[in-house]
Amino acid sequence: GAVVSQHPSRVICKSGTSVKIECRSLDFQATTMFWYRQFPKQSLMLMATSNEGSKATYEQGVEKDKFLINHASLTLSTLTVTSAHPEDSSFYICSIGGTGGQPQHFGDGTRLSIL
Amino acid sequence: AQSVSQHNHHVILSEAASLELGCNYSYGGTVNLFWYVQYPGQHLQLLLKYFSGDPLVKGIKGFEAEFIKSKFSFNLRKPSVQWSDTAEYFCAVNPQGGRRALTFGSGTRLQVQP
Numbered sequence: 001g002a003v004v005s006q007h008p009s010r011v012i013c014k015s016g017t018s019v020k021i022e023c024r025s026l027d028f029q030a031t032t033m034f035w036y037r038q039f040p041k042q043s044l045m046l047m048a049t050s051n052e053g054s055k056a057t058y059e060q061g062v063e064k065d066k067f068l069i070n071h072a073s074l075t076l077s078t079l080t081v082t083s084a085h086p087e088d089s090s091f092y093i094c095s096i097g098g099t100g101g102q103p104q105h106f107g108d109g110t111r112l113s114i115l
Numbered sequence: 116a117q118s119v120s121q122h123n124h125h126v127i128l129s130e131a132a133s134l135e136l137g138c139n140y141s142y143g144g145t146v147n148l149f150w151y152v153q154y155p156g157q158h159l160q161l162l163l164k165y166f167s168g169d170p171l172v173k174g175i176k177g178f179e180a181e182f183i184k185s186k187f188s189f190n191l192r193k194p195s196v197q198w199s200d201t202a203e204y205f206c207a208v209n210p211q212g213g214r215r216a217l218t219f220g221s222g223t224r225l226q227v228q229p
Contacts, residue, residue, distance in 0.1 A: 036128070043205060043219045044159075046190070104217060108158040113200045 003027045006094055006107025014115055015086060021079045021110045023094030029074035030098040034104065035067075037090045044052040044093060084114045117142035118207055121220035128196050129228050131229040134190040136223050138206030143147075145211045148189040151219075152179055162204075165189065166211065176200070198229045 005024040013019060023033055028030040031052045036044040048069055049057040056069035066088075068080040081088055091111050122137040140146060150162040163174025170182040178192045189206060204223045209215040 043221045044217075046216045048217070051218055095217075106159045 003105040004096055004107040006110060008110060009108060010111045012113045012115065013084065015102075016083055017114075019081045019084055019112060021092055021094075021112075023077045023079070023107055025075045025096050027037065029070075030096045031074060033071060033077040033079075033095060034080050034095045035069065036043075036093045036095065038093060038109075039090050047079075047092075050079075051095075058070075080083065081112065082110070086114045089114045100110075117146065117208055117210065117218050119208055119218055119220035121204075121206055121223050123223045124221065125224045125226070127226045127228065130198055131195045132227075134193040134200075134225070135197045136204055136206075136225070138189045138191065138220055140187050140189065140206075140208045140218075142187075142208065142210065146208045147211055148180075149207045149209075149217065150174065150178070150189075150191050151205045151207060153205065153222075155202065159205070162191070175224060184211070196225070196227050198227050201227045202226060 003026055005026055007022045011019050013054040031090045032052040035047045037047050038044045046059050048061045050069045052071045052074055058064045066082055073076040089112055091109050093106055093109040097104055118141050120139045147166040149164045151159045152162050153159050162178050163172050163180055165172045165182045173179045178193050180189050182189050186203040202225060204225060206220040209217045
């Protein structure tokens, strides 16, 4: 069964809107979650590492004030795309970090379309 | 930082043909290696993984991969592909130890013709 639940699966909204994406760990407590972005016909790129109870770590080139990450509990991390623009249209995927070489579990992703 | 190269961007095969997708990585330390598959309209699924032991790893759906440390490679193979193998394939690595994000290759689109 699913280990990670990501919601919503698809969002279409107007430019300037803020959009919140939720990522829930269903089977275990996740102190670390990862947020990736996948542009059409490209690979997944890590955006940020979400840490429970502390600030997220952002990758170079990712604006922390635009992509707000909140990891308030051991089962939930949220990504808020603030004042979204058409160039933010992408596929956003969260994952729960594995330990000891075990694979990460990915959510089903959120397809964000900004008009 | 680590990086991953997938040399084949788009591969077209006929059913029953053999498959080999290349993956090379660069990193100064020990890594875990993964192959993920993304079927059209679906999320990523793990095909197989390697983190230690036998360098020949067998995964689901008849796939296997061989880790060749001297070549920094982790090529994916399947002796006989099926139409249902049509998908995007991603090689990924992360450093061993702790919870580390994956670094993905650019992906290879496999198209199997019936």
